[in-house]
Amino acid sequence: AQTVTQSQPEMSVQEAETVTLSCTYDTSESNYYLFWYKQPPSRQMILVIRQEAYKQQNATENRFSVNFQKAAKSFSLKISDSQLGDTSMYFCAFVNAGGTSYGKLTFGQGTILTVHP
């Protein structure tokens, strides 16, 4: 069974600064995907960024980037130039791509990020 751990229940950052959210996972699988989702107070889960385990290059989406360390099973999210709209709960998620059924996402417990003006 897979587990995903987000060790920071809450974090805060000043507007325009950079913040890094940590995520570690445990799996014996070799073919998998990792995601970061954000859930603002408005509650809709929004996909922020994705990483294929077979790709060594770290994914980047505008101000969001990841540091994917496969050997260490670490998948941290870096938010640059933080904006007030980044205030959200952030979930790290893992999915095994080797199974025959559609993906069952395993979520971490989440990190509440607050961006202060």
Add this chain to the structure above:
Amino acid sequence: DTEVTQTPKHLVMGMTNKKSLKCEQHMGHRAMYWYKQKAKKPPELMFVYSYEKLSINESVPSRFSPECPNSSLLNLHLHALQPEDSALYLCASSQESAQGTIGRYEQYFGPGTRLTVT
């Protein structure tokens, strides 16, 4: 257009009521999901439909009954719920694509229905 819609946004129901939640997507996705989420917790998977057939049921009580009438629509029928069933119910969808390719696993979520059972 990556949009999943859910109705209603809010629902209050008594323990003897019967109600339904509705989810709709027009992205051509062939997998659809129901999740239950408690406050400040991650979503918990309830059901997965693949090509309108139930493929995963995570041992959900029978008072929750899913239905997938067509590839765009997913319903969750509720009957005789308990107060502990109060939660945010999220719907999600993903593409039909070859096993191992990311489209199969990348899920897009709707805004959810906030359910309160009194």
